[in-house]
Amino acid sequence: MDLLTNQLRLRVGDWPKAVAGFLFVQGNDGKPLYFEKPTQFFGWLAGEVGKGLIDNAVRWTDHGDNLISRGQFFEYLRHNVEQYLGVEHVPNFPPMPNIFYMHDSIGVGDEKTLNAFLKFFAPASSIDQELLLAFTVSLFWGGDCGKRPAWLFTGPDKDNEGGRGVGKTTTAEKIANVAGGVIGIFDPSQVKGDELEKRLLSPQGRMHRILLIDNLKALKFSWAFLEANITAETISGRQMYVGEGRRANNITTVITANGATLSRDMAQRCNIVKLARPVYSAGDWDADITNFVNANREKLLADVQAFFQRPRGKIETPTRWGPWQNDILSRLENPTAIQEELARRAKECDADDGEKALVEDEIRQAIESFGESPDNVKVKIHAKALAWLVNEALNERMPTNRATAFAKQLQIPELCGQ
Incomplete structure (x- = not known):
């Protein structure tokens, strides 16, 4: 495998490299060209080797003992070439670690x-x-x-x-x-x-x-x-x-x-x-x-x-x-x-604050409808009643367990037992 890799380097330079399991090279457009399958990589390689190096092309086989297939060589490259976490065709300032940058040098700007x-x-x-x-x-x-x-x-x-x-x-x-x-x-x-x-x-x-x-x-x-x-x-x-x-x-x-x-x-x-x-x-x-x-x-x-x-x-x-x-x-x-x-x-823009106020107001109005002051009386609210109040306040149709859990998330100070 090392011999094949060295021969590959003589023909295509320091390519390919790898990012998160993909092999890649620099494409004709200056952007990364990824290879997901062996056929894609060897299709590219045939074009590169064909540029004056046809006589040196390797003949591959998928059969026979002690012979290396295209698939095996592809997998070897995936795990043994230079590894990066990402490839970027536009810059970062400053450059990020373990990222391969594929862009021209940046000039001097004045904004x-x-x-x-x-x-x-x-x-x-x-x-x-x-x-x-x-x-x-x-x-x-x-x-x-x-x-x-x-x-x-x-x-x-x-x-x-x-x-x-x-x-x-x-x-x-x-x-x-x-x-x-x-x-x-x-x-x-x-x-x-x-x-x-x-x-x-x-x-x-x-x-x-x-x-x-x-x-x-x-x-x-x-x-x-x-x-x-x-x-x-x-x-x-x-x-x-x-x-x-x-x-x-x-x-x-x-x-x-x-x-x-x-x-x-x-x-x-x-x-x-x-x-x-x-x-x-x-x-x-x-x-x-x-x-x-x-x-x-x-x-x-x-x-x-x-x-x-x-x-x-x-x-x-x-x-x-x-x-x-x-x-x-x-x-x-x-x-x-x-x-x-x-x-x-x-x-x-925080909807939680608005919903909290709506639910709190609905509960206060319900208590006041019984002639009581919400500031001076302690009222036990059953789960189904609380769910109904939450749904009324928010124009929702949540089931009881979800509505009561939502009321708890609102963290209304006066609502005990949360």
């Missing part, structure tokens, strides 16, 4: 092209303008895995059209395209966690670092699988042709929604960006921005690198996103004001 790019979009305020910058550079951040906040793009406050048509999805996608595009989810209720894991661990999925949950319809959004994976260091699950697969969790989750509320866990994981209603002008905005990115991609990457060379400001109140705050928030204009506004928006 002018990045500023021109961000002017294509319509932030609702000066803080949102800074948040769009923060979102853009976050896609290239090389910080620790599982330390990236999610992002919620929504419309302006008191919008006559409820935030529809302000370009939330387009803004997220156009910015994400600079970093390689998105993996899109259009109905979270129809997507199972293991199905999403397969997509993220597939060769095509590994080329993306942004997960887009588009046009969220649910009044209240909570997805335990997603909440857990935002803060997980690695994403693991079943991987085709390999078994158990893993990838470094450098995924940034983006949600677009109109007036959605989030579970408390999700609200605490999201940076909320508000967009203004754009002013339309003559021309094709979509084509203009695509052409701008295609013409200026190298300058944009250089400007992102320049952002990470800015001096850091002071972070007054570190949170669970401390590394992100230190590397990105601290480099924005007035990070304290931005942090305060993000905290205010997260609380405003």
Whole structure:
């Protein structure tokens, strides 16, 4: 096997390499070309060896004692070439450990092209303008895995059209395209966690670092699988042709929604960006921005690198996103004001607080209907009665056990026996 590997190196250089059980080489487009099966690898190899080296081609066999088959050599390579946790065709600043980078060198930037790019979009305020910058550079951040906040793009406050048509999805996608595009989810209720894991661990999925949950319809959004994976260091699950697969969790989750509320866990994981209603002008905005990115991609990457060379400001109140705050928030204009506004928006979007108030009010009204004061009397509420009150308050039809468990999760101080 070693002799064959050495002969392979003489013909194709230091290729292939491996990531999470896949062999890969650099494709003609400069992006990773993955081999899931021996036939794929040997098809590529035939093309490479055929470039002036046909006389040195190995004749393989699948039969005979003491002979090596293509499948055996493929499996040997999978386990014995250089191993990486991920492959990236766009940069991280700083580079992440155990990641193979497959991109051109980055030049020197002055942030002018990045500023021109961000002017294509319509932030609702000066803080949102800074948040769009923060979102853009976050896609290239090389910080620790599982330390990236999610992002919620929504419309302006008191919008006559409820935030529809302000370009939330387009803004997220156009910015994400600079970093390689998105993996899109259009109905979270129809997507199972293991199905999403397969997509993220597939060769095509590994080329993306942004997960887009588009046009969220649910009044209240909570997805335990997603909440857990935002803060997980690695994403693991079943991987085709390999078994158990893993990838470094450098995924940034983006949600677009109109007036959605989030579970408390999700609200605490999201940076909320508000967009203004754009002013339309003559021309094709979509084509203009695509052409701008295609013409200026190298300058944009250089400007992102320049952002990470800015001096850091002071972070007054570190949170669970401390590394992100230190590397990105601290480099924005007035990070304290931005942090305060993000905290205010997260609380405003926290559905748990609203549901708690509704259930508490329903219980108080029920006690008052018997001529008693909820502040001066102790009342025993049976499980079925409590479930009925919870369902009335929230316009739900939960069974008794689920409704009472939900009431317990709300942590209403006056509700004893929780």
